[in-house]
Amino acid sequence: MISNYITIAIRNIRRYGTNSFLNLAGLAIALAACLVIFLVVKHEYSFDTYHTNSERIYQVVKKEVKEGNEDFYGGIALPAKKALSNDFPTIKFTELFTSFGAQFTVLDAADQVSNKKFLEEQGVFFVEPGIADFFSFSWVEGSPEILSKPDMIALSRSKAIKYFGSESNAVGRSLLFENKIRLRVGAVFAEPPPNTDFNFQMLPSYATLESNLDLWGYEQNKESWGFSTSNHQVYALLPQSVQPEQVNKQLQDFVKKYYRPEAVGKIFHFLLPLKEIHFDTRFGNNGTHITSKSSLMTLQLIGLLILLMACINFINLSTALAVKRSKEIGIRKVMGSTRVQLRIQLLAETFLLVSFAMIIALLITWLTLPYLKYITDIQEKLPLFQSNVLLFLVIILLATVLLSGFYPALVLSRFNPVEAIKNKIHAHSIAGLSLRRVLVILQFAFAQLLVIATIIAVSQMNFIRKADLGFNKESTLLLSGNMDSTSIAKHTGFKAALQQLPEVKHISFSMDAPSSDNNWTMNFAFNQINEDLPFDTHIKMADGSYVETFGLKMAAGEFYRSEDSLRKVVINETMVKKLGLKTPEEAVGKTIRIGISEWMPIAGVVKDFKNNSLRESIKPTVLFHAPGKLGNYMAQTNIRLETSNPGQALSKIEKVWNRFYPEYAFRASFLDETINNFYQQEERLSRLYKVFAALAIVISCLGLYGLISFMAVQKTKEVGIRKVLGASVGSIVVLFSKEFTILILIAFAMAAPVAWYMMSGWLENFVFRIEIGWWIFLIAVVISLFIAWLTVGYKAISAALANPVKSLKTE
């Protein structure tokens, strides 16, 4: 019986080739989309769940209430861990310190500095030996105990190989951290899996940090409760019996005990579960990205909708086909088949088709996975075959079979056998044309929603790319430097050497580029009035060549020169407005005091440039050449190039760098790329929209095709009669197109307001953004109509061209 079903299923699939292909294509695409989404969602939810103690690990975080605003910090004061261990003796605590962009240099066997040096952007954590009780490690060489001593380091296997060639060679050898601290390798551990926000790679002991706090300028903050940095974090391992709520309550007394009295009621500590760290957007984590649970929900919803759309198509196409298959059904009934048996047969066919679609979907998924990094935050390649995937496949297979096969099976098996045999089943006997219309409207509404979203997202990204930032971002090279006096002292010589290169046009030293993610603010006073203004100013430390290097424009006065004997500053136009001055000229010559500096005259006003990403507004800003020790912050070298071969210029510059700073790794980036990186998430999102909009369009077109096929069958007689009465082919094509044009317009009316609302919300993220113009909606509806036209054109024309004698004969 089963084999018979399968034989017939295969023959039927072959016989109705086009139909089967459309069904197959739609289903395969939708299933692949679902599978990819499943893998992504599963991956995101698996973050840091593999630690044996993951359920009991919490981060001690901080909430600050300021003027009604709540600010959240993952960082915590330096003495916090000791105090916590003291006050909560039943709970284990461990502290760690992350160090971004640290340089490590290999010391050779004779402990001499070698040429082998690397910058580690990620994965550098100063940790205590207790870390191993929290997070799951597997130790290849040595043990975590070595981390109890200062100047020791544990390496991941890949780093051991990178620095020393092999894991066994690494132990006992030494590394130089930031050209300052000698670290001896005491242990090697296995690579952490990709689904962690704690990508442990280089683990110097926390004791090392404690004895070198001055290196970070934290020596004076050692005992301070007012200071915290996101780099310093404390984690708690709760015993089984202790609930986090109890601890949170006790943490209020903790604040009372250690903080200044005025902090009480303003500062709160609480425990953030490890499993929330990957999702809680209030805090930063140590990984590459935070994923909000709502965006994962949206993704799952999109997957579900796409699958539903494909199932709707399947139902539409199958019931349209039912008319053609009615004879077979009738004969089978006469031969003694019961309805149940017929339903089983039809479901078996669906099962076969869906299984086949599933195989294609697996193939599509397998081909798609390497490209996932362009549309999601997941940068590593996900494995396709992993536990649960099989279970998911089986569930989704059965769900799809039931969703798409049940209704057609019900309709077909209900046919009256006598009528079926005599070909008296017409599309009229299969109810639900209006239902079908509703389904197609919903599909198109969803597709157009995504199309509009895509157009808006893409235009905003184009706007960002082309936006006038107020400075020149092209051909500008940024070199990260070191903030120590020795390196800074070499600046003059370094600059002179660089100026020898013909490709180099301008050079300046500064803290950062005009647009950066830096938000250093300070209190300040204006015009000799010895009282700080109620708002802080953003500061940029830069030398006098900054203006030419970045092509900043002056609104009034002139830019200060580094060689000026009198320290002068430049402010921006926003600052002029904030100070209540009418024109920029008014500001020139007045004085400003930043923090506790002396009064400095304003040399000029620079036209506004974008301080941060376009998500943020322009801030009142003061630019000045930092004096004394503060000058060490101006460690970044900005080079404006004038060359058609930037690659060659880069290598020349690197040579000069190595002459001046042999002990420091060369780290260069182009400004335009740096700026583009601000918008990585948005870029990926707009790509994600594009992909799903395309999918939704394809699937709704398949649906439209199904509907039109159904209508063509249903209207065969009508078309025949009209043609006999003299209707032209054109007028019949119009008959068909009128129908779907109306459907699409209704769908558009539903999609447009939702899309407008949704995307206005998204654009709110940007201070500098496009207007949602009517033309966006026009493009969306024209695209939909055009594609729909292409889809149904063939079917409509072939229905119109059919010989009326043939279509009327069956009556």
Next chain:
Amino acid sequence: MIKLEHISKWVNQGNNRIFLLKDINLGIEEGEFVSIMGPSGSGKSTLLNVVGMLDTADEGSYQFYDQPVHTLKEKQRSQLYKQHIGFVFQAYHLIDELTVYENIETPLLYQDTKSSERKALVADMLDRFNIVGKKDLFPAQLSGGQQQLVGIARALIAKPKLILADEPTGNLNSKQGEEIMDIFTQLNREDGVTIIQVTHSEKNAAYSNRIIHLLDGRIEHNR
């Protein structure tokens, strides 16, 4: 075997009730060979469908082997005709996607016959009608006469007591028609199968031992 009493069937068109069958009283004994004749629209096929339980009457009672068919549920009816009745159609009504072999096998699938037994039964039937060489062909590859042979083979495969034939030779030439009628006669005489055929042809009707004439849904003649 078959006993119809006061059978009527109608359709409503507006306020008018149009009778397809009106007050039919008919008894058919096991082993009879009956022809139903009458002009187009006289209700021949409707009567055959009612007898064959593919259709139900709106009024009257129908006893099949002393079972009250008109009171049975669809499932029981289907069970009954599956066991006892085979159909032969004018347009053959073979399933186009199935081979000759599979077409003949189909009724057995719905009676849950075992696979080995199915094979034997189908092989017998192919033998009997001399179509062994055609078993892997599809209906479209056969002549009309051959298709009807397959149709008859399919009707006989489940060893029915009653064959209902709706103009079985209507689409065939006279030589093919004669062959089919010979087969029916043989079945009736040698195997004792009851046969009811609807036909327009006096010549075919002559093969039977009783002819029922229908006109406007009523039995006009019953001899």
